[in-house]
Structures are given as structure tokens and as C-alpha cells.
Amino acid sequence: MDHLDKLENQSIYIIREAYKQFKDIAILWSIGKDSTTLMWLVRKAFYGKVPFPALHIDTSYKFNEIYEFRDEWAKKWGIKLVVGKNDQSLSSGMGPDQQDKLSCCGQLKTDALKQTIDKYRYKALLLGIRRDEHGIRAKERVFSPRNKQFQWDYKDQPPELWDQFKNKQQGEQHIRVHPLLHWTELDIWMYIHRENIPIVSLYFARDGKRYRSIGCEPCCAPVDSNADTVDKMVEELKTTKVSERSGRAQDKERAYMMQKLRALGYM
Amino acid sequence: MNNENLKFVIVGHVDHGKSTLIGRLLYDTGSLPEGKIEEIKQICESLGREIEFGYVMDHLEEERDQGITIDTAQTFFNTEKRNYVIIDAPGHVEFVKNMISGASQAEAAVLIVDVEEGVREQTKRHAYILGMLGLSQVIVVVNKMDLINYDQKRFESVKKDILKFLLDISIKPSYVIPISAKKGDFIANKISKMNWYDGPTLLEALDIFKTKESANYKPLRFVVQDIYNFDKRIIVGRVESGVIKKGDKIKILPSGEETRVKSIEEYLKNVTEAEAGKSIGITTEDKLFIDRGNVVIHNGDMPAVTDRIMANVFWMDRTPFKIGERLMFRCSTQEVSCEVEKINRVINSSTLELIAEDATEIKNREVANIVIRTDKPVVVENFNKIEELGRFVLGREDTCAGGIITEPEQ
Amino acid sequence: MIVVLAIDALEYTLVEEFNCKNLKQRFYGKTNIKEFSEPKTMVLWSSFMTGKNMEKEIVARGDKEMWNTELDMEDTFFRSFKNPKIIDLPGFSYIKEQHEQERRMLKYYFDAQSEEEKKNIRTEYNNLAFLHHRRIKQEFSTALQGDYDFVLGYFSVADVIGHLNFGNGSMMKLIYRDLDEIAGTINHTLIVLSDHGMERVGIFGDHSNYGFWSTDLKDLGNPKITDFADMIKEIPEVN
Structure with a gap:
């Protein structure tokens, strides 16, 4: 087995463990490349079926391409789609131009997810996060409990060895399952390439720009790139060390920081 | 370079130089993001301080939040021979759970010992855990040789202590290498100050290790994970060792019932066999009662x-x-x-x-x-x-x- | 001699995390600054030296003008000393040009359009802060040798650098180590005090809603920043 085969087989094992252990389970499908790869692996694990709902948290500010892709492939793949929205916040006008962007994310993404988990009483969620994405995620386990407030006690986690995962979920807790934890961004693209996985067109360069991560339209900035095929993307990734998140998170933090510094009289 | 990966864990007592060693391995193999060392050097200079290599790791940890794909819990570098994954295991006694979680994924281990401090509490505990986990490929590095002026006698005496202790727990290290992670001695480069040592550098020693052997040549153990009934009844699981083929005569344990493999099931693939490590499904000639936890074997070598x-x-x-x-x-x-x-x-x-x-x-x-x-x-x-x-x-x-x-x- | 190490934005959790023993001394903890609506540097240090809540007065000067505050010795507890030396303290002996330039560059940073430009400004900003830090360190060390009965050194590096780099752990760690070493060189009755701490916003740093204190004298619990004026006055002069 080559490197990608090993990753694929390990992920399928994890997905099947999660399905066996938890009845009320869903996959969080942001329509990004990672969660779509995860969806692909779920279909492999269950011989073309997706035997649980796919949860899409809709901020209503997503790119049009995302909605189109979601509806097209949900239909083709026979996916039971559950769309979660924070209607209350949306009807009170919340958006990226209101207050600061961090609160917008908090209400339209995090709170929306909390409400949806509450409503459908999911006990476990499959997520496409990777260890190499973000500092704190290096400490993630494959099966990771979260309390009702989504808090994660990373300093005192149960040990996880030899594929023996946390299989008991208590009370209001839900378990986050991370089948792609051991993949890197490059692995994902090489796998998409090998398997020919459909991906939202926003990832591919148009007029010298492409999106390295996708989400809400107002908060995503494209990076300079001429990679208009998966092939070129793999090549680009092998040679650059530019931040994946730099397109979005820093902008938000900057805006928030400016506002705070102004309030403190610095500027 | 071929495409193989070797995962190894670095263990040892807190402050014996793990992060400095990781920083050094990354630096000497050219695996650090551009300009990082220079940036740290500059901060040190701004404050009028000497640069310390361990800061590199702190720095990388933080940098990941800015999106650079480097991970201290699992860090990557490569030599001409192959790719390496370093699994960092916390040295602090409070984190022994994490140390075990990390070491359980490794194929080899580097045990680091401070030459001035010698074998300490966590050195012993970590070595013991390595032995327990069956990690037989172990290198000992005796660090901070620069602080004792590369003194051979002091090295030999620490080496003797370590070997004696390791012998008690049946670990036979492949090499005991005197190094200075801070100065970069005997990580990638040899130095003349230690011409009394004629063994390999750490990187040379790592290259000699073997990656985990494929379990294909061991007896078949297909462990059942679940039974699916989507379109037809498929017994899914992972081949832990051996190879399973269509038509094989198989026995189900613990019941001992026997049947034949009717098909190997992989989505959208037409396959007739599956090797160790594969998560697949099978169907059987006879409809037997099979459940999660059952083990499918060939006749002969019984667990x-x-x-x-x-x-x-x-x-x-x-x-x-x-x-x-x-x-x-x-x-x-x-x-x-x-x-x-x-x-x-x-x-x-x-x-x-x-x-x-x-x-x-x-x-x-x-x-x-x-x-x-x-x-x-x-x-x-x-x-x-x-x-x-x-x-x-x-x-x-x-x-x-x-x-x-x-x-x-x- | 009584010495106050006044450190802007010294964060309690980082002092703990990096285990800065000299900054901690025998007793240490958080200060309570909840009486202030915003943790503003100028408001907090002015309140510290006068022993009363100066928020209204300082804020009334406006965001620009407040940085020019210069209180009279007679209005502060420093007057109880015969020969006090107060280095760079906001609201008293603040080196305005330096800090004004820092704030100007902070604005440039956020106004800059390209990543390249931001990067350059950040480097220049950091250099400016570090340079000033070395200068204050020198001045402080000279003062400790001098014939003063009270020395206060104000160190702004953790705040200035922190605003643009708080998420850069190794940079902050190095700064905390340096400050810890400074505290370690003081062989007199020492009080370490910060106006507020700092919390992380990505790579940036925002003021947190408590400050830090430490002393070898006694456990102060959860003191207010205005408690220190009276407390310091009452420290019996040893030697």
C-alpha cells in the first residue's frame, strides 16, 4: 500500500468505528475540500451510501458556487441534507458588516451549530479537520469529547492508543470524530487528484486568483495563483509555504484589533 | 529518495534537550520555513541575548496559528533515504498519557539523556514504556557534550549507566551517540573534537533503521468491525495481518465455524484479495452468524x-x-x-x-x-x-x- | 531604597506559564481593575500614583490629549519620598515622542494595504520598541546605583510589542525572560505592578481586565491599583 492507501484505509476504519459506536451521528459538510474528501471516504466506507445526515451550517453569506455544489452533489450522492441556520440572528440583521466579524462568526457559525446539535440531539459529529491546519489541533485526538458549550479540555484528555477510541458519550456531551486528522493539506489534494473527487470551482484559479479556503463570500480573500487544475495545485503546494488561513482569519482579527485599539485610545 | 515514511518518537527527561534536538534536526535537514531562524536570531539580538535553539520549536508552534504547516506533535523532515515523522512526546511527568499515546504510533525511538544529569526519573519511565510497547529500534543520544568539553570519560561513564539500566529492561540500543543538539554536533555533521567517537551521526543511525515490516507474511487475522446490510450483507473489518483472497477457506473465531470467501468488497473496485492494513469487506459462501469482534483466520496457525x-x-x-x-x-x-x-x-x-x-x-x-x-x-x-x-x-x-x-x- | 517595576501589560497567565520566578517574588496575584470601564494605560497609571480613580478626569481630556497628561509631584504619592526617580511613567515622566511614534506606527500598520507593507511596518515597529526597551533598561540600572530612596522604572515593551505580536509565543517568552532577569537584578524592596494584562486575538494582543502584582512583603490578595499609593508610603524604610 502506498502513502495515500494507508491514509484512506485508516480513515475508513475510523469512520466505521464512529458509525458503529454512535447511532445519532452526522457529518459536518462545509462543502470545502476537506469535508468533501471526508464525504468521499464515507461513501467508500459504506459502499456508496451515506447512512446518516450531512449537516451544513448556512450563514447565508456563502458563495453561490457553494450552494450550487451542495445541492447538486447532495442529490447525486443521495445525501440527507440538514441545513442549520441561526434564524434569530439573521432576522435581527447579523452580518459581517455588523459589529465585528468575530461576533458574526460566533453567531452564524458556532451558535448555529450549537442550536442544530441541540435540535437533532446528535451524539457524534464527523469533522474533516487536520492536524497541520492550526496550532492547537496538534493536540487533538481522533475521538474528542466536547461539552454543551463546545469546550474542549485538551490538557486532560483520555489516552488514545492502538485505535481504541473514546466510545462512551456522557450527558450533554457530543463526540467529535476526526477521520482526516493524520492527513496534510498536500495529502488531501493528491487524493482529490487520484480519486477525481468533485470540488467547488472556487479553488481553481481564474484570472490569476484562487481561493485556498472557502467560506463566507465577504470574509474570504483569494490568493494569487495560476493553479487551474488539481495537478498545478499540488505543484504549487509543494513549493509554497504560504498560510492557508491567511486569506480569512487574519483579516477578521485585524478588524477586531483595530476596533479595540481605537477604544483604548491608541489610534 | 523513496516514498517510505519512518515514524519515530523522541523521549527523555524534561529539559534534557528534546525541543532543541527537534529544532536542530529540522534545521540541519533544511525543513524549516524560510527565514525562521533569522527571525528568532533577530529577536534575541534586539534584546541583547544569545540565540537558543529550543526557541525554534516554540516559535513553530505559534507560527502554525498563522497557518504555516508545521506541527510540533508530528513534525516532518527527510533525508536522502526517506521521509521521517517525529512524534514529540512531552517530557513532563504529568503528560505520561500523551507520551504513551504518541509512542504507541512510533516504529523507532530516540532516547535523549543530558550528559551532565545522566539517567533521571522520566528517562527511566520513558525507556520502560518503549520496552513495554515493543519498540526494539532505539537510539540513545547523550546530549550537551559541549558543556563538558566533549570529554570522552564523562561520556563513557554516562553510557555505562544507561546501558546497564536498559539491559535491566531488555532494551538493546542500536547506538549510543554523543551529541550537542545546540551546536549541531553529530546530528548531521561530525566534528573533530570528538574524534574518539567513530560511530554514526544521529541521521546516519536513523537511516539504518527499518520501517515497520508489512504484516502480509504473517498468518491471516481479519478482525470484524461491523456487518452491513445496505444492498447485500457485507462483513466489514480490517486485515490486521496476512492476506485474504477470494475463494480462501476460512475459519471464524471464537465459534470455529468454517466457510469460504465468496468475494472481497471494496467500493467501486473489482478486487480478489486484500493485504494487511486494508479496511475492506467480505461476503461468505455460507451464511454464518458473524459479529463484531470475531476474527477470521486461515486454517492452521491458530491464535x-x-x-x-x-x-x-x-x-x-x-x-x-x-x-x-x-x-x-x-x-x-x-x-x-x-x-x-x-x-x-x-x-x-x-x-x-x-x-x-x-x-x-x-x-x-x-x-x-x-x-x-x-x-x-x-x-x-x-x-x-x-x-x-x-x-x-x-x-x-x-x-x-x-x-x-x-x-x-x- | 524602594523599587517599583511598572510593567505595562504584564500578563498574569504568562508569568505563570513561563514561570518567571523573579517577577513573581514571594506573593503575587491579579489586581482588580473592574472599577474602570476600559483598561486604559493612562487612566490606570494616573490612578496608581494618585491613589484615586482618575478615569473621569483622564477620559475627559480625549483620546489624543490624554497621552500628554503630566501630573504634578504634589498630587502623587511620590512626594512622600525625599529623592524619588521616576522613569518614563505615563502621566508623569512619559517620554512622549517615543510613545507617540509607536502609536503612529501602529496606525500605519493597520492602514497599510499590502501584506508586504504590513510586514515591513511590523519589523520597524518592533525595532523601535526594542531599542527603547534597551535604553530604559540602561537608565533603570543606572538609577539603581544612584542615591535615591525610591526608583520606579516603567517598561512598555510587553505592551507595545504585545499589541502586534502577542500570538508570537517565542517572542513573548523572550521578552518575559528579559523582564524576569531585570527583576532578578534588584536587591531592594521590590514591587512589581502592571496596569492590565493582555489576551490573545490571533497574532495580536488586547488588554485583559486585570493587572499583575507581586511583592516579598505580604499577600495583598486581589488589590485595586489605587491601593498601592498608601501601601508603598507605609513600607518602613530599611537600611
Whole structure:
């Protein structure tokens, strides 16, 4: 087995463990490349079926391409789609131009997810996060409990060895399952390439720009790139060390920081 | 360079130089993001301080938040021979759980010892855990040689201590290398100050290690994970060892019933066999009652089907285990309730002193040799034969102990 | 001699995390600054030296003008000393040009359009802060040798650098180590005090809603920043 085969087989094992252990389970499908790869692996694990709902948290500010892709492939793949929205916040006008962007994310993404988990009483969620994405995620386990407030006690986690995962979920807790934890961004693209996985067109360069991560339209900035095929993307990734998140998170933090510094009289 | 990956863990007492060594390995192999060292150097200069290599790791940890794909828990570098994954294991005693979680994924280990401090508490505990996890490829590096002026005598005396201690726990290191992670001596480059040492550098020594052998040549163990009935009945699971082929005559354990493999099931693929490591499905000629935790084998080389197991366990929960308490025994996908019939010996995992014989409790970070009685028969192996069925965890709500089977039947 | 190490934005959790023993001394903890609506540097240090809540008065000067505050010695507890030396303290002996330039560059940073430009400004900003830090360190060390009965050194580096780099752990760690070493060189009755701490916003740092204190004298619990004026006055002069 080559490197990608090993990753694929390990992920399928994890997905099947999660399905066996938890009845009320869903996959969080942001329509990004990672969660779509995860969806692909779920279909492999269950011989073309997706035997649980796919949860899409809709901020209503997503790119049009995302909605189109979601509806097209949900239909083709026979996916039971559950769309979660924070209607209350949306009807009170919340958006990226209101207050600061961090609160917008908090209400339209995090709170929306909390409400949806509450409503459908999911006990476990499959997520496409990777260890190499973000500092704190290096400490993630494959099966990771979260309390009702989504808090994660990373300093005192149960040990996880030899594929023996946390299989008991208590009370209001839900378990986050991370089948792609051991993949890197490059692995994902090489796998998409090998398997020919459909991906939202926003990832591919148009007029010298492409999106390295996708989400809400107002908060995503494209990076300079001429990679208009998966092939070129793999090549680009092998040679650059530019931040994946730099397109979005820093902008938000900057805006928030400016506002705070102004309030403190610095500027 | 070929495409193989070797995962190794760096363990040792806190402050013996793990992060400096990782920083150095990355630096010497050209695996650091551009300009990082320069940036750290500059901060040090701005404050009028000397640069310390360990800061590189702190720095990388933080940098990841800015999106650069480097991960200190799993860091990557490569030599001309192959790719390496470093699994960083925390040196602090509080993090022994994480150390075990990390080391359990490794194929080799580097044990780091500060030449001035010698063998310390966590050195011993970590070495012991490596031995328990069956990691036989071990390199010892004796660090901070620069601080003792590359003195051969001091090195030899520390080396003697380490070897004596390792011998007690049956670990035979491939090399004991004098290094200075800070100065970069004998990591990638040799230096003339230690021309009394004629062994390899750390990177040369790592290149000599073998990646984990494929388990294809071992007897077949296909462990059942679940039964699916989507379009047809498929028995899914993972081939832990051996190769399973269409048409094979197979036996299901523990029941002992026999049948043949009708098909190997992989989505959208037409395959007739599956090798070790594959998560696949099978269908059988005869419709047998098969359940999660069953083990599919070829006739001939039998694992043990037993309810009594002798094992060494490492307890890693703050609440001690007291004899009489019931625990869950989990080995591969088998999960049964069990009790501990006897605690033969309890050992301090750091000093290796015998704490008690025929004991009644096992406390946090203690190692014990025990006899387990499972409620139902399980299919297991001696760890040295097929590790996937020779290792297990014991748990309450969560995993409390990891164990290695020394004798499947008693 | 009584010495006050006044450190802007010294964060309690980082002092703990990096285990800065000299900054901690025998007793240490958080200060309570909840009486202030915003943790503003100028408001907090002015309140510290006068022993009363100066928020209204300082805020009334406006965001620009407040940085020019220069209180009279007679209005502060420093007057109880015969020969006090107060280095760079906001609201008293603040080196305005330096800090004004820092704030100007902070604005440039956020106004800059390209990543390249931001990067350059950040480097220049950091250099400016570090340079000033070395200068204050020198001045402080000279003062400790002098014939003063009270020395206060104000160190702004953790705040200035922190605003643009708090998420850069190794940079902050190095700064905390340096400050810890400075505290270690003081062989007199020492009080370490910060106006507020700092919390992380990505790579940036925002003021947190408590400050830090430490002393060898006694456990102060959860003191207010205005408690220190009276407390320091009452420290018996040893030697």
C-alpha cells in the first residue's frame, strides 16, 4: 500500500468505528475540500451510501458556487441534507458588516451549530479537520469529547492508543470524530487528484486568483495563483509555504484589533 | 529518495534537550520555513541575548496559528533515504498519557539523556514504556557534550549507566551517540573534537533503521468491525495481518465455524484479495452468524481463544485500580467486561523497584503484571507474534491502562 | 531604597506559564481593575500614583490629549519620598515622542494595504520598541546605583510589542525572560505592578481586565491599583 492507501484505509476504519459506536451521528459538510474528501471516504466506507445526515451550517453569506455544489452533489450522492441556520440572528440583521466579524462568526457559525446539535440531539459529529491546519489541533485526538458549550479540555484528555477510541458519550456531551486528522493539506489534494473527487470551482484559479479556503463570500480573500487544475495545485503546494488561513482569519482579527485599539485610545 | 515514511518518537527527561534536538534536526535537514531562524536570531539580538535553539520549536508552534504547516506533535523532515515523522512526546511527568499515546504510533525511538544529569526519573519511565510497547529500534543520544568539553570519560561513564539500566529492561540500543543538539554536533555533521567517537551521526543511525515490516507474511487475522446490510450483507473489518483472497477457506473465531470467501468488497473496485492494513469487506459462501469482534483466520496457525490472559499493564489514571473492580477489556474490535484475577507484581515505572507482590491495587503510573479473566472468550495473541491482537486497553468510562499480552493462555 | 517595576501589560497567565520566578517574588496575584470601564494605560497609571480613580478626569481630556497628561509631584504619592526617580511613567515622566511614534506606527500598520507593507511596518515597529526597551533598561540600572530612596522604572515593551505580536509565543517568552532577569537584578524592596494584562486575538494582543502584582512583603490578595499609593508610603524604610 502506498502513502495515500494507508491514509484512506485508516480513515475508513475510523469512520466505521464512529458509525458503529454512535447511532445519532452526522457529518459536518462545509462543502470545502476537506469535508468533501471526508464525504468521499464515507461513501467508500459504506459502499456508496451515506447512512446518516450531512449537516451544513448556512450563514447565508456563502458563495453561490457553494450552494450550487451542495445541492447538486447532495442529490447525486443521495445525501440527507440538514441545513442549520441561526434564524434569530439573521432576522435581527447579523452580518459581517455588523459589529465585528468575530461576533458574526460566533453567531452564524458556532451558535448555529450549537442550536442544530441541540435540535437533532446528535451524539457524534464527523469533522474533516487536520492536524497541520492550526496550532492547537496538534493536540487533538481522533475521538474528542466536547461539552454543551463546545469546550474542549485538551490538557486532560483520555489516552488514545492502538485505535481504541473514546466510545462512551456522557450527558450533554457530543463526540467529535476526526477521520482526516493524520492527513496534510498536500495529502488531501493528491487524493482529490487520484480519486477525481468533485470540488467547488472556487479553488481553481481564474484570472490569476484562487481561493485556498472557502467560506463566507465577504470574509474570504483569494490568493494569487495560476493553479487551474488539481495537478498545478499540488505543484504549487509543494513549493509554497504560504498560510492557508491567511486569506480569512487574519483579516477578521485585524478588524477586531483595530476596533479595540481605537477604544483604548491608541489610534 | 523513496516514498517510505519512518515514524519515530523522541523521549527523555524534561529539559534534557528534546525541543532543541527537534529544532536542530529540522534545521540541519533544511525543513524549516524560510527565514525562521533569522527571525528568532533577530529577536534575541534586539534584546541583547544569545540565540537558543529550543526557541525554534516554540516559535513553530505559534507560527502554525498563522497557518504555516508545521506541527510540533508530528513534525516532518527527510533525508536522502526517506521521509521521517517525529512524534514529540512531552517530557513532563504529568503528560505520561500523551507520551504513551504518541509512542504507541512510533516504529523507532530516540532516547535523549543530558550528559551532565545522566539517567533521571522520566528517562527511566520513558525507556520502560518503549520496552513495554515493543519498540526494539532505539537510539540513545547523550546530549550537551559541549558543556563538558566533549570529554570522552564523562561520556563513557554516562553510557555505562544507561546501558546497564536498559539491559535491566531488555532494551538493546542500536547506538549510543554523543551529541550537542545546540551546536549541531553529530546530528548531521561530525566534528573533530570528538574524534574518539567513530560511530554514526544521529541521521546516519536513523537511516539504518527499518520501517515497520508489512504484516502480509504473517498468518491471516481479519478482525470484524461491523456487518452491513445496505444492498447485500457485507462483513466489514480490517486485515490486521496476512492476506485474504477470494475463494480462501476460512475459519471464524471464537465459534470455529468454517466457510469460504465468496468475494472481497471494496467500493467501486473489482478486487480478489486484500493485504494487511486494508479496511475492506467480505461476503461468505455460507451464511454464518458473524459479529463484531470475531476474527477470521486461515486454517492452521491458530491464535488463542481464551478467557484468561497474563499481561503487563501500565496504569495511567489518577484513580487507582483496586482488585474486585470490573473493567472493560478492549482488544482490536473485541470489547468484553473483565476482572483482574490476580496482580502478580506491581513495579514503579521509574525506579523499576518492586512495589508489591500479589498486590491488591495499581496506582497511577505504576506497571503491573496481572492475570485477566474475561467474561467471554476472546481471540488474542502473544504481543511478540501479532501485535495487533497482543495489545489491549482496560477502561472505565475512558481508557485507564494499556497492556501487552505476555501469555495468552494460562 | 524602594523599587517599583511598572510593567505595562504584564500578563498574569504568562508569568505563570513561563514561570518567571523573579517577577513573581514571594506573593503575587491579579489586581482588580473592574472599577474602570476600559483598561486604559493612562487612566490606570494616573490612578496608581494618585491613589484615586482618575478615569473621569483622564477620559475627559480625549483620546489624543490624554497621552500628554503630566501630573504634578504634589498630587502623587511620590512626594512622600525625599529623592524619588521616576522613569518614563505615563502621566508623569512619559517620554512622549517615543510613545507617540509607536502609536503612529501602529496606525500605519493597520492602514497599510499590502501584506508586504504590513510586514515591513511590523519589523520597524518592533525595532523601535526594542531599542527603547534597551535604553530604559540602561537608565533603570543606572538609577539603581544612584542615591535615591525610591526608583520606579516603567517598561512598555510587553505592551507595545504585545499589541502586534502577542500570538508570537517565542517572542513573548523572550521578552518575559528579559523582564524576569531585570527583576532578578534588584536587591531592594521590590514591587512589581502592571496596569492590565493582555489576551490573545490571533497574532495580536488586547488588554485583559486585570493587572499583575507581586511583592516579598505580604499577600495583598486581589488589590485595586489605587491601593498601592498608601501601601508603598507605609513600607518602613530599611537600611
